[in-house]
Amino acid sequence: MQRKHSVLRNYPVVGHLRYLLEDIRPELQQYFIERNWDGRPYDRDTRSIIYERAKGIHGEQAFGTERDVEAIDYEYLVHSTVPATAPDDPPRVLIGGPDCTKPYSMSLLNVSAMSFGALSANALRALNKGAAMGGFAHDTGEGGLSPYHEEFGGDLVWEIGTGYFSVRTKDGDFDPEEFADKSSRDQVKCVSLKLSQGAKPGIGGVLPAAKVTKEIAKIREVPKGQKCVSPPTHRVFSTPTELIEFVARMRELSGGKPAGFKLCVGSRTDVLAICKAILEVGTAPDFIIVDGAEGGTGAAPLEFEDHVGMPLTQGLMTVHNALVGTGLRDRIKIGASGKISAGNDIVKRLIQGADYTNAARAMMMAVGCIQAQMCHTDKCPVGVATQNHRRARALDVGDKSQRVQRFQEATVAEAVQIMAAMGVTHPSQLDPTMLRRNVSSTANQSYAEVYEWLAPRQLLSEPPQSWADDWAIASADTFHSRRQETHR
Ligand SMILES: Cc1cc2nc3c(=O)[nH]c(=O)nc-3n(C[C@H](O)[C@H](O)[C@H](O)COP(=O)(O)O)c2cc1C
Known part of the structure; x- marks a missing residue:
């Protein structure tokens, strides 16, 4: 009871x-x-x-830090001798470039994409109810728009992946009419195209046949009881230009809502190719979500989890600098995900180039996940990552939605307090000198010194030598420029 x-x-x-x-x-x-x-x-x-x-x-906590603050790679945020007063309301970020007619005010911390299928109906209910109570966004994940995402009215970022679940034709193609119809729902605040995720970049998801219940089959619009595979590649685009055109089409079909994409960065040339495409096509995505290789998943091969994809720090700074260097940063907001669970994580990612953050596994823990790491077996002991109704019953939506709301609120409040300690009241005042790292046993340097930061439009006027080759190779017409160059 x-x-x-x-x-x-x-x-x-x-x-x-x-x-x-x-x-x-x-x-x-x-x-x-x-x-x-x-x-x-x-x-x-x-x-x-x-x-x-x-x-x-x-x-x-009593007694002080348990971290080894002398360790190489230890990082810390730089406080001010004259801290600021934290604002009463946490800052938010407005998502929506010049072509968007329905901009969305995004919280600094939101629920990252997790599908119905990976998570139970009760877990999604609790996450969405928490998002509604706390005024933050909940990403649906690529498994379709389910009634459990919609039941409590929390703001949604609706994600579609290579399977186009919920908006697919019988042959697995993207269905524009269905997309227009569903994305026009008021609760859907942004639409997102998933290119890749950090835990398994370059491969699609698989939902085992046993988990493709009647309900999942209906929501995803796939046959019941058959293994449900998201292919690794999208059908709607194959070049950077086509990607940008498709994201613009998503925005148009949704009636002008912010449209963007999510990726785990592979190579810098890919990112630069996308920037070139944006410049050529003349329209930009409203947001790009960068997922780090350290990100989580409901199921993926260990090799992919551990050895494929760029870590968040590098991926985030690559996207941020590429957008700055091509003069596009003002039009595109950057979201970041990858083991974000505390206020300092948020502030660090904002300094590295993000405008807002998303958390998946920390939110799972807020709804009761104990890291049993059995998501892929359907035997989650606490009802979070299972389709077994008896197991999922354990998760009390009322109690756990409150936990989600409290966790998000307290974590953002902590981030705001840290920023105040650093002397800033808004993320726009943060800069790379405010994050430092031990680079040897005797020295530490700020991010401004350790990494290279491009000036606005620098790639267009005079690319620095370290970027010049990649910039020259990148092409709006192909995602394979690096490979061609190497083979030549
Ligand atoms: C159970 C589970 C399911 C996920 N499903 C999706 C998904 O459908 N689409 C997606 O883009 N990312 C998915 N992800 C990745 C997360 O959205 C996020 O990008 C990644 O886990 C990094 O965040 P974290 O480190 O806070 O977990 C999933 C992650 C988990 C743990």
Whole structure:
């Protein structure tokens, strides 16, 4: 009957062992239940912070840092000797370039794309209800627009991927009429085209046949009980120019809503090719979401999770600098995702070039994920990442939606407080001198020194030597320029 602990709702007797051990001796709990903790993507401290914030506990920590602040690669944010006063309302960012007629005011932290199929209906309900309560955006993921995304009216970024789920013809092509119809719904605030995601760039998703229930089949518009594969490649474009034209078409079909795309960066030439295409076509996406190689997934081959794709820091700075260098940065907002779970993560990404951030796994933890890492087996013990109704019942939507709202609010508030400590009241006042990194055992440097930052339109006038080759090779007509160059 209790609603707070999903583990106990699914395992009412044995589940107490976890809490008992937690009470008696945390070390025992760690040994018996979480003994592989070190291998998990989020460490114990990070998870504790997410849980506490979600539960509304704003606990300060006793005793001081546990980080090795002398380590090479340790990074820190630069505080001011005269901190500012944090604004009462957290800053937001307006998404929508000159061709967008319905700009959207985006929060600094939003729910990243996770599909119905990967997540349970209850998890999506809780995320969307939390987004509605807290006034932030919820990305649908590529698995289609489901009733569970829409039930509580929270703002949606509607994502379509290579499968065009919810907007596909029988043959798997994009259906423009259906897209126009569904994207015109008021709750859909932005439309997004997924090119790739950090955990598995270059391959599509697979939903095993057993998980393609009648309901999923209906929402995705695919046959029931058959393996549901998103192909690796899009049918709607094959060149940078066609990509930009298609994103513009999405904006038009949606009635002028912000349209953009999400990618994990592969090479700098790809990004520059897209910039050239924007300049040639004469219209720009309203946003680009950069996902880092460190990003999560419901299911992907380990090799792809660990060895393919650019990490967020590099990917984000590549996209930001390419847009600055081509004079396009003012028209396009940049979102960032990849292990964002705390206020300092948000501020760091804003300094590296983002305008706003999205979190997937931290939001999963806010709805009760315990990092069992069983999403792909359909046996999630807490009802978050499963299509099994009995398991999903454990997730209480009322309680968990509050946790989502609290986690988002407290994390953004922390980011705003950190910025105030740095002497700034708005992200536009941040700059790369404000993030520093230990570069050796005796020296540290700011991001302004460690990395190269392009001046506005620099690539158009006089590309620096370090960018000149890539800029010359990049072509609006192909995503294969690097390969051709190497083979020549
Ligand atoms: C269970 C799960 C399902 C996901 N499904 C999608 C998806 O449908 N489309 C997408 O673009 N990204 C998807 N992602 C990737 C996330 O949106 C996000 O980009 C990535 O996990 C990085 O964020 P994180 O580190 O905060 O988890 C998924 C991630 C998870 C964990």
